[in-house]
Amino acid sequence: MKKTNQLNRREFLAAAGTAAVSMPYIIPSGVLAAPRRIGANEKITMAHIGVGGMGGYHLNDMIQRRQQGQVNIAAVCDIDKNRLINALKTAGPGVEPYHDYRYILQQKDIDAVVISTPDHWHAVQMVHAAECGKHVYVEKPACCTIEEGKAMVAAAKENNVSVQVGSQGRSQPEAYLAHRYLVNGNIGHISRVDCFHYPSPEDNNPVPDSDPPAELDWDMWLGPLRWRSYNQRYCHGVFRWLLESGGGQIRDRGAHVMSCAMWWMGADGTGPVTVEATGTAPKKGLWDSAVLMDVTYTFKNPDWVLTWRQMPNDQLPKAEERTGNEPGGKISRPGYGAIYRGDKGEFIHWGGDGGTWAEKKARQWELPAGGKDVYKSPGHKEDWFKGIRTGAKTIMNIEAAVGVANLCVLGNLSYVLGRKLEWDQANQTIVGDPQAQRIMGRPQRHPYHL
Amino acid sequence: MSTNSLKKVSIAAAAAGVIAQTTDTAQAQGVDELLAGIKSDSAEKRTKRWQSAGEVGAPAVKPLAEVMTDDNLEVARAAKRALWQIVRYTGRPKANKEKRAVEAELVGLLGKDQPVAVRREVLWMLSEIGGRNSIKPIARLIRNEDMREDARMALERIPTKRAVATLKTAFEKAPEDFKPNIAQSLRKRGEQIEGYPCKKLIPTKQTDVKPL
Numbered sequence: 001m002k003k004t005n006q007l008n009r010r011e012f013l014a015a016a017g018t019a020a021v022s023m024p025y026i027i028p029s030g031v032l033a034a035p036r037r038i039g040a041n042e043k044i045t046m047a048h049i050g051v052g053g054m055g056g057y058h059l060n061d062m063i064q065r066r067q068q069g070q071v072n073i074a075a076v077c078d079i080d081k082n083r084l085i086n087a088l089k090t091a092g093p094g095v096e097p098y099h100d101y102r103y104i105l106q107q108k109d110i111d112a113v114v115i116s117t118p119d120h121w122h123a124v125q126m127v128h129a130a131e132c133g134k135h136v137y138v139e140k141p142a143c144c145t146i147e148e149g150k151a152m153v154a155a156a157k158e159n160n161v162s163v164q165v166g167s168q169g170r171s172q173p174e175a176y177l178a179h180r181y182l183v184n185g186n187i188g189h190i191s192r193v194d195c196f197h198y199p200s201p202e203d204n205n206p207v208p209d210s211d212p213p214a215e216l217d218w219d220m221w222l223g224p225l226r227w228r229s230y231n232q233r234y235c236h237g238v239f240r241w242l243l244e245s246g247g248g249q250i251r252d253r254g255a256h257v258m259s260c261a262m263w264w265m266g267a268d269g270t271g272p273v274t275v276e277a278t279g280t281a282p283k284k285g286l287w288d289s290a291v292l293m294d295v296t297y298t299f300k301n302p303d304w305v306l307t308w309r310q311m312p313n314d315q316l317p318k319a320e321e322r323t324g325n326e327p328g329g330k331i332s333r334p335g336y337g338a339i340y341r342g343d344k345g346e347f348i349h350w351g352g353d354g355g356t357w358a359e360k361k362a363r364q365w366e367l368p369a370g371g372k373d374v375y376k377s378p379g380h381k382e383d384w385f386k387g388i389r390t391g392a393k394t395i396m397n398i399e400a401a402v403g404v405a406n407l408c409v410l411g412n413l414s415y416v417l418g419r420k421l422e423w424d425q426a427n428q429t430i431v432g433d434p435q436a437q438r439i440m441g442r443p444q445r446h447p448y449h450l
Numbered sequence: 451m452s453t454n455s456l457k458k459v460s461i462a463a464a465a466a467g468v469i470a471q472t473t474d475t476a477q478a479q480g481v482d483e484l485l486a487g488i489k490s491d492s493a494e495k496r497t498k499r500w501q502s503a504g505e506v507g508a509p510a511v512k513p514l515a516e517v518m519t520d521d522n523l524e525v526a527r528a529a530k531r532a533l534w535q536i537v538r539y540t541g542r543p544k545a546n547k548e549k550r551a552v553e554a555e556l557v558g559l560l561g562k563d564q565p566v567a568v569r570r571e572v573l574w575m576l577s578e579i580g581g582r583n584s585i586k587p588i589a590r591l592i593r594n595e596d597m598r599e600d601a602r603m604a605l606e607r608i609p610t611k612r613a614v615a616t617l618k619t620a621f622e623k624a625p626e627d628f629k630p631n632i633a634q635s636l637r638k639r640g641e642q643i644e645g646y647p648c649k650k651l652i653p654t655k656q657t658d659v660k661p662l
Contacts, residue, residue, distance in 0.1 A: 079655075081657070081659060085659055088662060089662070093661070097660070100654060100655040100656070100657075102653035103653040106651075128650065128651060131651070208523055226570075226574065226600060226603065227600075281497055281531075282497075283493040283496070283497045284496075284527075417541070418504070418535075418539065433542070434541075435538070435541030435578050435579060437609075438578055438608075439578060443604070443606040446599065446630060446631040446634050447630070447634070447650050447652070449634060449650055
């Protein structure tokens, strides 16, 4: 796509001499701010965009880091007034409240933003933040469409910002142990990874559309999505069960479990050649993501198969029994994970997000002399901070995260279209299916667009 | 033409007539069965029916649109999902004839006789399968304040030069308050637009929440 209507830095400065005062808001993206590389002992100044749900978790986590002298927290932002007030109380004095995240992006003293909004906002806000020179931590899944993912990768690269996507499973201690165990050939050559997950929920108590609650800016909650009337089943949290905004379990937890798979299989930067999905639809209500689902991704060169299966609870693999005393504790999320199938054996892990539990044999395995070690994340946020300070690639960098999100997106596309899709990884496009190609992107409502 | 040839032609014509009639009957039966299922009190039946709507195709489009505004929300929802199923099924590769038939029926639903909710939904359906025959009817809705944003986005998605040309014309004629929206679509399609700079980074919504 041609870039138009954007000034370069020199043109902007020339124009600013005559128009900066009268036209402060037509500043094109990428002109005002280059990202700041921050010294090892300097605090990173943060702003939080979206402070409910995972946003609340991130804010609390960052408050602890503030106490440790790692960061400043300059601002919190939410389009739900109640959430904003609560976040402000949590964050304490000295933190500015905002309703519109774009005010935050104008603040030159803010180095980085944590984006924890619903999925349909991730790409737009991440791209805008990058264009304004902010480093970004954005919740998973990275994107809702293939085109959004392309824009995110391009924005991070063009603006040289450090991006960490919230598939934090990669940074968990047992993810490191699992990764190390697998790459050292303990189960031989792995030709198949079967991800499992319990079903997406059905809405058994649908409600009609209504006026939005007074504290919620419904227009801005929708943002890039097409306009529709408010319904309680859109938000908060439950946006996950709509294909448009959340994409169901495959895009929620798939962005965790398949993230581990791509990382451990050394498959970041690669993609499947075909994707084929089937599923069962909810019987009533607004939510439309598949309740049960089977997706098969076929990879070539090297050849392997990745599957995603949302299955009835009674078909899920039994979780390993663990005592609460050992590191990692008991498996508190046994309902999802993956089985790695090699020619010498199998390996299973549970969870894959903030809770990632590796099978005992991987936990007990010791790296022999001459064995292959793998990157051990210092922690997901620490890994991001390292990226901000040094420019090092983050463990869940935007290219990797978009690759994983694309798996989720393609799975859902195959499901809604009811047919197998062919994927061209090099050109990031679906092949031979004009309708599927059209819905690789989704036109966005003015002015909430990439 | 010999007598034998005439006989063959008339037999073929009769057979074609019978096939057409049989097809029409089968299609009508398919539509009836689909609608009966969609209107069923049973959530199971409704779901089963909307999922199998794809093959019923174009003849079901208008009848389903009528049910999309049913007072029973779940029936209306099932009708909408059935219509989407048809769009997704007939949009498959190498089904051009079926797709064009569905497109024609959808275009017929863009008129003033249809509720705004139906027309908006149809715009998004056409954004997925619409071709040259959809463009003018969609463009007309850019003059309608209730539907112009959806119409603009639908045109943005149709990957033809004609869609871009139509957006350009619409831009010229659009009221000032809507020109930035169309400019957004045109830039997305790689066009250079003078004026109406991108507003995506302009903050507009202040909060009345005060800092502590």
